[in-house]
Amino acid sequence: xxxxxxxxxxxxxxxxxxxxxxxxxxxxxxxxxxxxxxxxxxxxxxxxxxxxxxxxxxxxxxxxxxxxxxxxxxxxxxxxxxxxxxxxxxxxxxxxxxxxxxxxxxxxxxxxxxxxxxxxxxxxxxxxxxxxxxxxxxxxxxxxxxxxxxxxxxxxxxxxxxxxxxxxxxxxxxxxxxxxxxxxxxxxxxxxxxxxxxxxxxxxxxxxxxxxxxxxxxxxxxxxxxxxxxxxxxxxxxxxxxxxxxxxxxxxxxxxxxxxxxxxxxxxxxxxxxxxxxxxxxxxxxxxxxxxxxxxxxxxxxxxxxxxxxxxxxxxxxxxxxxxxxxxxxxxxxxxxxxxxxxxx
Amino acid sequence: xxxxxxxxxxxxxxxxxxxxxxxxxxxxxxxxxxxxxxxxxxxxxxxxxxxxxxxxxxxxxxxxxxxxxxxxxxxxxxxxxxxxxxxxxxxxxxxxxxxxxxxxxxxxxxxxxxxxxxxxxxxxxxxxxxxxxxxxxxxxxxxxxxxxxxxxxxxxxxxxxxxxxxxxxxxxxxxxxxxxxxxxxxxxxxxxxxxxxxxxxxxxxxxxxxxxxxxxxxxxxxxxxxxxxxxxxxxxxxxxxxxxxxxxxxxxxxxxxxxxxxxxxxxxxxxxxxxxxxxxxxxxxxxxxxxxxxxxxxxxxxxxxxxxxxxxxxxxxxxxxxxxxxxxxxxxxxxxxxxxxxxxxxxxxxxxxxxxxxxxxxxxxxxxxxxxxxxxxxxxxxxxxxxxxxxxxxxxxxxxxxxxxxxxxxxxxxxxxxxxxxxxxxxxxxxxxxxxxxxxxxxxxxxxxxxxxxxxxxxxxxxxxxxxxxxxxxxxxxxxxxxxxxxxxxxxxxxxxxxxxxxxxxxxxxxxxxxxxxxxxxxxxxxxxxxxxxxxxxxxxxxxxxxxxxxxxxxxxxxxxxxxxxxxxxxxxxxxxxxxxxxxxxxxxxxxxxxxxxxxxxxxxxxxxxxxxxxxxxxxxxxxxxxxxxxxxxxxxxxxxxxxxxxxxxxxxx
Numbered sequence: 001x002x003x004x005x006x007x008x009x010x011x012x013x014x015x016x017x018x019x020x021x022x023x024x025x026x027x028x029x030x031x032x033x034x035x036x037x038x039x040x041x042x043x044x045x046x047x048x049x050x051x052x053x054x055x056x057x058x059x060x061x062x063x064x065x066x067x068x069x070x071x072x073x074x075x076x077x078x079x080x081x082x083x084x085x086x087x088x089x090x091x092x093x094x095x096x097x098x099x100x101x102x103x104x105x106x107x108x109x110x111x112x113x114x115x116x117x118x119x120x121x122x123x124x125x126x127x128x129x130x131x132x133x134x135x136x137x138x139x140x141x142x143x144x145x146x147x148x149x150x151x152x153x154x155x156x157x158x159x160x161x162x163x164x165x166x167x168x169x170x171x172x173x174x175x176x177x178x179x180x181x182x183x184x185x186x187x188x189x190x191x192x193x194x195x196x197x198x199x200x201x202x203x204x205x206x207x208x209x210x211x212x213x214x215x216x217x218x219x220x221x222x223x224x225x226x227x228x229x230x231x232x233x234x235x236x237x238x239x240x241x242x243x244x245x246x247x248x249x250x251x252x253x254x255x256x257x258x259x260x261x262x263x264x265x266x267x268x269x270x271x272x273x274x275x276x277x278x279x280x281x282x283x284x285x286x287x288x289x290x291x292x293x294x295x296x297x298x299x300x301x302x303x304x305x306x307x308x309x310x311x312x313x314x315x316x317x318x319x320x321x322x323x324x325x326x327x328x329x330x331x332x333x334x335x336x337x338x339x340x341x342x343x344x345x
Numbered sequence: 346x347x348x349x350x351x352x353x354x355x356x357x358x359x360x361x362x363x364x365x366x367x368x369x370x371x372x373x374x375x376x377x378x379x380x381x382x383x384x385x386x387x388x389x390x391x392x393x394x395x396x397x398x399x400x401x402x403x404x405x406x407x408x409x410x411x412x413x414x415x416x417x418x419x420x421x422x423x424x425x426x427x428x429x430x431x432x433x434x435x436x437x438x439x440x441x442x443x444x445x446x447x448x449x450x451x452x453x454x455x456x457x458x459x460x461x462x463x464x465x466x467x468x469x470x471x472x473x474x475x476x477x478x479x480x481x482x483x484x485x486x487x488x489x490x491x492x493x494x495x496x497x498x499x500x501x502x503x504x505x506x507x508x509x510x511x512x513x514x515x516x517x518x519x520x521x522x523x524x525x526x527x528x529x530x531x532x533x534x535x536x537x538x539x540x541x542x543x544x545x546x547x548x549x550x551x552x553x554x555x556x557x558x559x560x561x562x563x564x565x566x567x568x569x570x571x572x573x574x575x576x577x578x579x580x581x582x583x584x585x586x587x588x589x590x591x592x593x594x595x596x597x598x599x600x601x602x603x604x605x606x607x608x609x610x611x612x613x614x615x616x617x618x619x620x621x622x623x624x625x626x627x628x629x630x631x632x633x634x635x636x637x638x639x640x641x642x643x644x645x646x647x648x649x650x651x652x653x654x655x656x657x658x659x660x661x662x663x664x665x666x667x668x669x670x671x672x673x674x675x676x677x678x679x680x681x682x683x684x685x686x687x688x689x690x691x692x693x694x695x696x697x698x699x700x701x702x703x704x705x706x707x708x709x710x711x712x713x714x715x716x717x718x719x720x721x722x723x724x725x726x727x728x729x730x731x732x733x734x735x736x737x738x739x740x741x742x743x744x745x746x747x748x749x750x751x752x753x754x755x756x757x758x759x760x761x762x763x764x765x766x767x768x769x770x771x772x773x774x775x776x777x778x779x780x781x782x783x784x785x786x787x788x789x790x791x792x793x794x795x796x797x798x799x800x801x802x803x804x805x806x807x808x809x810x811x812x813x814x815x816x817x818x819x820x821x822x823x824x825x826x827x828x829x830x831x832x833x834x835x836x837x838x839x840x841x842x843x844x845x846x847x848x849x850x851x852x853x854x855x856x857x858x859x860x861x862x863x864x865x866x867x868x869x870x871x872x873x874x875x876x877x878x879x880x881x882x883x884x885x886x887x888x889x890x891x892x893x894x895x896x897x898x899x900x901x902x903x904x905x906x907x908x909x910x911x912x913x914x915x916x917x918x919x920x921x922x923x924x925x926x927x928x929x930x931x932x933x934x935x936x937x938x939x940x941x942x943x944x945x946x947x948x949x950x951x952x953x954x955x956x957x958x959x960x961x962x963x964x965x966x967x968x969x970x971x972x973x974x975x976x977x978x979x980x981x982x983x984x985x986x987x988x989x990x991x992x993x994x995x996x997x998x999x
């Protein structure tokens with residue numbers, strides 16, 4: 001029996017020595033078969049347990065099992081070492097990756113896409129009406145006769161071109177409201193659900209104004225449209241665009257082309273309407289809205305006795321900046337050409 | 346227009362316990378917008394935005410009326426306290442102290458009263474404080490009274506030194522072009538004609554009516570007798586004169602909004618009270634009042650149905666009446682038809698039932714209205730809508746490293762296009778500067794400029810923009826052509842062309858490239874991109890800085906789109922082989938590849954895989970959908986190719 005123990009010990013040492021000096025996975029596999037295989041050394045020894053007494057069987061059996069474990073571990077370790085050597089280096093999964101070339105879409109594009117998608121979900125049709133427009137569409141058809149003081153609110157760029165006999169001066173439109181009568185002429189018979197997103201121009205350049213900017217204009221005309229639906233649409237937009245807990249409110253205002261007219265506020269995202277350093281009153285100004293003036297409907301060829309409608313027109317940049325808490329201190333930065341700005345979004 | 350109203354002054358006409366903060370809040374919700382409330386010494390001052398249609402609320406009294414109607418809607422008791430007027434002189438058509446001839450089209454109401462033996466001195470403390478609080482300087486009692494009443498009632502007044510009016514005669518007429526007048530501020534104006542002026546007995550112009558008084562009739566420290574003067578003027582003339590002369594006063598901003606002539610009487614009477622009280626003067630017993638067309642009460646009719654439908658709530662008749670009455674309207678119901686008599690102060694703003702809806706709705710409270718999306722039929726989609734393709738292309742370019750930029754549509758004359766052809770481009774009459782005077786007809790200069798600005802970048806970059814260019818059309822609005830323009834800096838030409846080719850492939854557009862020179866591009870470094878016989882874009886190297894520029898016309902791109910269809914997966918293998926060519930110098934490879942592709946129907950692709958010195962290696966793939974091509978068949982095709990390209994291009998095949 002002592003001979004058995006010696007033999008087991010010798011087997012272990014031999015196996016370990018050979019495993020440590022193995023140079024290939026193939027060699028290791030052969031060693032495994034030699035020592036741990038069905039007809040391997042350990043099994044041969046195991047079969048000789050029959051010749052021992054029951055007590056001796058237990059002790060020697062245990063020894064054989066221990067040696068089996070040791071050989072198995074040695075094989076695993078050696079396998080790993082050989083693999084690492086083959087790879088040439090130690091593997092580090094935390095190493096920084098090689099990034100593919102990333103592109104960037106402009107903030108304004110992201111804003112327009114989101115605004116457009118929000119309204120298209122409730123059946124609005126996206127359009128884009130001319131940036132260079134006739135006075136008729138930009139002002140006169142919107143109930144602003146020539147020389148009306150209301151026109152002063154928009155600092156309009158005039159184009160050096162002969163006026164149209166019917167439509168008046170050529171201008172750069174200062175607002176997307178110029179699309180209202182255009183859409184009425186296009187669709188002719190309600191229902192109308194327009195979202196006109198286009199460039200506008202105003203003769204102003206300072207920390208909160210750029211001469212070229214974007215607006216989005218909503219126009220809904222159908223039978224039985226009331227202030228209720230305007231509220232519904234604005235609330236829908238606020239919840240989807242700013243967050244499900246944000247609300248809007250209407251305050252009296254005046255536009256020549258709507259009656260009644262409103263200014264629209266949204267609850268402040270920071271304090272949720274309670275009032276804070278940013279918003280003071282709990283509300284932030286979004287833009288204007290109103291029920292379409294019957295004169296405007298008439299100018300669009302729509303029967304104001306049968307149909308009513310509402311409209312709203314807001315700045316794309318302003319509205320988006322309010323959502324994101326972007327901290328852009330000067331709106332002119334939005335139209336920066338500096339790659340260090342463009343790459344941020 | 347923005348006005349300042351001190352809280353203490355407001356309280357003279359408004360009896361309420363509401364705090365300034367609450368007044369500001371509720372006014373803004375239902376009426377004029379209070380932008381700010383500032384605390385000054387022991388008073389608060391409201392900064393209020395008055396919209397052009399509510400000039401009736403542009404003064405202390407008018408605002409008090411609004412507040413008195415609005416506050417009770419929030420359960421805050423409030424009462425309007427009418428201005429106290431003592432003087433009771435009669436209004437007559439003729440007075441002994443002044444002869445006036447008035448053009449009624451220019452001046453719908455002309456009133457004047459002589460106040461004798463005034464003493465020019467400082468105003469009382471309260472008046473001075475209030476003058477300062479509304480942003481003006483106190484000068485003397487006469488001037489201050491005019492400013493004071495103008496702010497109290499939103500009705501301007503004027504005062505003349507009576508003794509300077511020659512002949513005690515006034516002729517109110519339109520000016521003739523070229524007439525001159527020197528106003529109080531010592532400026533001499535040459536009038537364009539059609540301006541409202543007053544001429545005295547000596548034929549001198551003594552007033553540029555509604556805008557500023559004449560220097561020759563002004564009240565000074567020696568004035569003994571004052572003519573108090575309160576009028577209503579035609580807003581169109583006032584505004585035209587003010588705009589042409591670039592002379593804008595507070596009086597102008599009120600007159601141009603079409604004031605209510607009925608306002609004149611309480612103001613001139615208050616004026617008499619103040620002059621007698623503060624200047625020691627004595628007013629004549631009769632006020633001259635030339636008012637040929639007094640206000641005939643306007644009536645607007647509507648129905649309960651209309652009101653309820655527009656509001657979206659079943660508001661009861663009593664509430665409608667209560668609201669309208671609180672605003673000085675006089676409602677009268679006959680069953681469900683409503684006749685509303687409009688007060689003169691709102692007659693220029695209320696014309697139709699829709700205007701009444703606004704009055705009812707704003708006091709009912711917009712916050713009290715329900716909120717619901719519209720149901721029912723949705724409109725048809727816009728035919729040929731360009732948006733989906735635009736978005737798609739932008740996202741593709743972003744995925745390949747493109748950085749989107751938005752540049753200004755307005756440029757200087759030199760940046761209208763690559764060849765500075767600004768004479769045909771549209772330009773502005775009133776640009777902000779010469780660098781933004783023209784509407785560009787090309788994106789190239791703008792993008793090249795952006796690339797130049799970022800020249801310090803160490804890494805290569807690709808900038809793109811999708812914007813309109815403006816191509817003038819005589820007698821019409823310009824064509825707004827949507828162009829995708831992009832510029833590559835620091836990239837290899839093949840990389841750029843690869844992106845262009847990949848873009849066209851993603852859109853499934855079959856396009857051909859042809860060399861074509863154009864201004865602004867290096868010679869022989871430009872190709873035009875054609876699909877279905879139309880030029881849909883271009884790609885080339887700019888002379889400036891060797892930037893690589895490309896362009897696509899989005900509408901044409903959209904028209905060139907072809908839908909994808911399924912091609913059965915080939916059952917038989919493609920045979921691929923490489924051939925190396927040596928092209929004669931200055932031979933374009935593109936046409937060679939085209940010829941190879943067209944040589945035999947079995948050629949399914951030709952790719953350039955290597956360039957080494959003067960040798961270019963092409964990888965050609967052959968496929969027959971119905972069988973595996975034999976070596977012999979491939980040899981025949983290869984020989985055909987070699988024959989064609991050697992004879993056509995003089996190419997030597999290795």
